[in-house]
Amino acid sequence: MITTLLRVLGDRHARPIRRTIAWMVAAALAEGLTYALLVPLLATLLGGHPDRAWPWLAAFALAVAAFGLLRHRADLSGFRSGTTLLRGTYHRLGDHLARLPVGWFGAARVGEVSVLASRGVLTAMSVLAHLLGPFVSATVTPLAIVAVLTAYDWRLGLAALAAAPAVAMVQRWTARSQAAADARRHDLDHEAAARVVEYLRAQPVLRTGGRTGEHLLDDALREVAAASRRGVLAALPGIVGLTLVVQLTFTALLVMGTALALGGGIGAAQVVAVLVLAARGADPLLTLADLGGRLRVARSELDRLDQVLGTPPLPVPDERASPDGHDLEFSSVTFGQVLDGVSLSVPHGGRLAVVGPSGAGKSTLLRLIARFHDVDAGAVRVGGVDVRAQDPDDLMSRLAIVFQDVYLFDGTIEDNVRLGRPDADDTQVRAAAAAARLDEVVDRLPDGWATVVGEGGALLSGGERQRVAIARALLKDAPVVLLDEVTSALDPVNEAAVHDGIERLMAGRTVVLVAHRLRTVRDADQVVFLDGGRIVEQGGHDDLLRLGGRYAGFWDARNSATASAVAATGNAWSSPPGSST
Template sequence: MIRVLLRVLGHEYAQPVRRTVALMTITAVVEGLSYALLVPVLRALFGNDPGDARPWLIAFGAAVAVYAVLRYVSDLSGFRSASTLLHGTYHRMGEHLARLPIGWYSEARVGQVSVLASRGVLQALGVIAHLLAPLISAAVTPLTVVVVMLAFSWQMGLAALIGVPVVAAIQVWTGRAMAAADAERAERDHEATGRVIEYLQAQPVLRAGGRTIERFGLLDDSLRGLQRASRRSTLSALPGVLGLTLTVQAMFTVLLVLGAHLALGGNIGAAEILAILVLAARCADPLLSLADMGGQLRGARSELTRLDALLRTQPLPEPGDPVQPRHHDLELESVTFRHGDRTVIDNVSLSVPEGQRLAVVGPSGAGKSTLLQLLARFYDVDAGAVRIGGVDVRAINTSELLAQFAIVFQDVYLFDGTIEENVRLGRPDADQAEVRAAVTAARLDEVIERLPGGWETNVGEGGALLSGGERQRVSIARALLKNAPIVLLDEVTSALDPVNEAAVHEGIERLMAGRTVVMVAHRMRTIRRADRIVFLDGGRVVEEGSHDELLHRGGRYADFWDVSLTPAGSE
């Protein structure tokens, strides 16, 4: 587990852990050696002159004092290291997540990362603060005592040494036996957490269906599954706990019998036997504590394994010699992209000259949004190339690439802060006049004027305190403030009321002015203003041309246009 922990921490943060482990190991050795001084102490006390025990008692007291200081320093080092490493791990995790492709973020993974970033990291790094010292002490101190036994009585030491691999084998066997039960319990825990969230989110639907009193079957089933998994996990730990307890007791009994036999045979003095038995009894407590720590260690190891798997996920590769594009035309050359077993984009080639507008239309699931994401390199293509100004996006530094785009998606996420803070995400160093100009151009000023807190209004987590249209205006103001040369729009007006739609359209027109634009749209008013239109279906470009040309051909786009003019599809 220590190896996994050091790998998770990385080279920068692993060194403090190594120092802490070394300090805790020295502390455990000193603890064992201090116990060794009991042998001469008891030998002197049971000898002809008990006063001879005084220097040994002073040495024992000094050793205990040294141990106490080392224990304090090592424990403090553990807590400080855990605190520093927790901060560093969160930074490393955040930086790594920011470099992973967007396609990695499925709904299941977002939930897993959320749990891992909260409870998981705390549990994993809690090992350093709370479990590392007891674990090292439980392993090193008994081994030190066994070495001391060998020095005073090779027979007693050898008998104790035989028990070491037995204890280790029991611990390994217990861990392997419980691995499946622990994994099942963790899986059931994640499932139950998801069902609880689903139950809370589904309250409007359940109440509309008149199911406010009856239980939610999926939630009940997941909670019962968690209960059964927890019971199996607990029961699977019992053999290991009992086995370790019986082994430790058996070892002590063997030492007691052997010591009595050696004492009766005159091979060793009674004082030495008594001291060695005291040492053996003192070792029993840390050995038995291994059973108590086992469950915590397995839980921490499980979280460390998940964290390690996350940090070892390969991000999109950065170019060794990055190139900066000088123009802002777009090109897709024979691009193919697969998501799992499904081909989402199939051999697509198209181009958008600098300063022109391309509209992408087609049925749901045709790959329209994926096409936009490939342009911004949210994914890497499986075949072909995506270029900006003639430069492959894979040859452009990620930060430089994203600086070329202003992106407005249908689902707008706002951070829990003020409206101004969310707008400034587009360009944090913008001055006040530039922020006000972007807000006015997006007609967000109308929203700010009617809010009680004005500019200081908190939008809530995800922008929950604003309507969909108001969130879109914030997103457009953010994009205007960024002032990027390329604009990507994805269904930004598909679910807006007429008032907000008119305001958003006005903001979008200002955003698109003089820029290279690729837009996914269903609204005919937006599509007709495009310089060129491509009709995408099944990941392929079925038709391409201007609005009038495509209507004249009478193909798929013409059918799409006719449907949009029916009362159900009209604006």
């Protein structure tokens, strides 16, 4: 566990932790050696000359004082290092996450990382501040006492030392038996948390549908309760086993000491002193039973942190190339099972529309340009330079990306727009907002630019979030624009406003857009029809229509769907009073 803890912290932040561990080991050794003075002290007190015990009593008092100072220094260092651990782990985690591929952050990963950043890091701090000291004491102090017993009488020392492998075996067996239970409990905790969130978000559906979904939450909570009971039951054999080993060892020392005293090997006073010493060594050993479960929880969190920190980041070359221009090129690109040998190019200032059925790999094309992932084969080039050879920050500065699902930070509208270019002045921010027709939204809100959008932009509508995203992209003024179905889920009014903003955003820039809206596709310089990760057709809009292939079928289907929707809407509005529609 200590090795994992130091690896999670890294070399920079691990130094104070190593110092803390050294202080804890010194305090634990001092505690064991202090107990060693009980042997001559008690032997003298119970012998024929108790008045000779004063020097031993003074030595014992001085040893206790020294141990107290060391323990205070170790505990103080532990709490201070706990703060260092917390800060250091957050810095390491944040720096590492910033270097991971953006594609790594799936929905499940985001939840996992959020739990690690809160509970995981705090658990790691508690390991150092609250558990590490008792753990070191529970292992080092008994070993020091065994060394003292061995020096006093090798037979008693060997008898005490025989307990060490038995204690280790019990602890290891308990850890193995509880590992599966702990893993199962962890999974069930996440499942129950997801069900709680689902239950809260689905209140309108549950109330209108007779609340039939509550059993899912009840089942998840019952599973957590059952897993907790199984975890307690799994820990009982280890607790009982450890207690039994310690008690048997103490009994063996008692029997052996009595036999040695009866044989004249040692005196009765020495036997009493040895038993007191053995009892002091048994106390920290028994705490291992309580520490074991808490340490396993901490260890599992440390392992998860270690796993995330061990995820390889995006490789960055030592010598980074700068692109010449802003043309785009895919050269025989293969990526997983999504893209297979895709080759295409977009000249500087050109517009490419990518269409095709769901799952064809359209959005993946955009993500590869932004280097959310690295290709398995082939190359993606921006300005004639492979994106893998470019500085990641420089590459992102050249791209403006607007996705269908817009995420806004829990701040004001102005804060979210300024993310595009934090150093922009108010005039530039207002100009970008006007171009995206975001000013219409700001004008009708009571707090205007100071309106708080909520987590993820939840307090704004989908169309309003899209306008913020477009304004942000306009303010960034990047030469390459990537658009991913930004109007597919909007109503006609918002679609018209967003389309105007998109047209201003695309003007004079290299554009790759994934779109199903006919007007957006029709205005592109070239169209690529993807299916099954391959380019099925490629060319201009009119040329592809004349070809009469897959794209023409897609275009006709979209025209028919649009006409049907318009007709249905017209019939609904024109139905006479009292009729059903």
